[in-house]
Amino acid sequence: MIQIKNLNKSFQLYNQNDTNINVFKNINFRVNKGEVVALTGNSGTGKSTLLKLIYGSYVISKGDVLISDINIRKSSPRDILTLRKNKLGYVSQFLRVVPRVPTIDVVIEPLLEIGCEKKIALKKAQEILERLNIPKNLWNLSPLTFSGGEQQRVNIARGFIHNYPYLLLDEPTASLDQNNKNVVLDLIEKAKLNGSAIIGIFHDETARNKVATREVNLENL
């Protein structure tokens, strides 16, 4: 279960006239196993910020984020890295990888990190890349040369190759065609049935209606 308790986030920008930007105040909600909560609200209401706070990429100003019994605000960098490796997945809109590394190696990395045998990891990667319609002749090329939609699917492959019990999705279907969008929605559905607790941002309303079990609108909180 993911629990958000009285969560506040503001940014203090020292080099820009000491501006203080209040993103949101007192956010409360929880996401149970097998639920997909869609974050909604206009641009700038802090949807991506909230995902980054949960993932530990942003510093919590006040309040708590609990993932199962782990309190993110009180966790050391090492604890957060362990949590990410084993339990907490994150699919962003952007692919950030070492140049020159082949796609297949990018995709198997999360499995190697948890000590999975390379042979098994490769097999799983092949399955998911096939499912996401990444042509086989691209697997040994660096994804940095791919189109936006292909890069996003590589990101998704990385995020879904391991069954994370907690998943954060930042617009996973943004630049995909209808066919691939459906594949991704199926993957989300499967993770949901597997009991993952999922929080996502879906700008595409039909996609959102298809997978979300509930919506949390950040403007009304």
Place this chain on the structure above:
Amino acid sequence: MKQNFLFQASNISKYYGQNIGCKNVSLDINPGEVLGIVGESGSGKSTLLNCIYGNLEVDEGDIFLNDKSKTILNFTKISEPKLRLIQRSDLAFVHQNPRDGLRMNISAGGNIGERLMAIGHRNYGEIREIAANWLEKVEIDVSRIDDKPSTFSGGMQQRLQIARNLVTRPRLIFMDEPTGGLDVSVQAKILDLLRNLVRELGIAAVIVTHDLAVVRLLADRIIVMQNGNVIEAGLCDQVLDDPQHKYSQLLVSSVLQV
């Protein structure tokens, strides 16, 4: 002190006369971890790195290594020869300029083999075979084994320096701007190589760099230095994406989007 730690430096200070090299710096590293040290030039990054490697004598503080035999050694208390031996077996140091870390007048194979001989290898055939193996690992054509590094490109020299350092299977490798003088495509090659070696061999690393894109791809945690002090430390992406200190914010906002 925790038992599973690999390396720990506590309250390290180094002064150059009246000037501060680094002040009161503490850090610790577990096996397999990569720590990045960032800051602008003159912030004390290289001083700190040289202090904790044992190249520079510290004015204050202690440095502990949990060595291969699980004995905890204090660098400031052990003899010079013992320290040199540790530097060549448990530790390794990759210089920004490969010329500082290589012997330019002996062959590529000799550069790798020399390190093996220093820790007791004697069989020439075996040494040559291991050297050839390592050239392959760092993607240098094995046919170049008898050529001197002075005939290599900068990127090849850097990869040779990495091979020379890793051949003795150190557990902790210190790197001072390892991709600093290289053009971007060669940098990528070396980053990829380092990342794989760190994971395959379970080596821990401390990387000093002013290149935030490099730390983002390599480091688990980072520390930010300014004027010899650590002003911020934490999870790599957290410090880069949501820096809390005025100076870290400036540092992060001053680079082109990476």
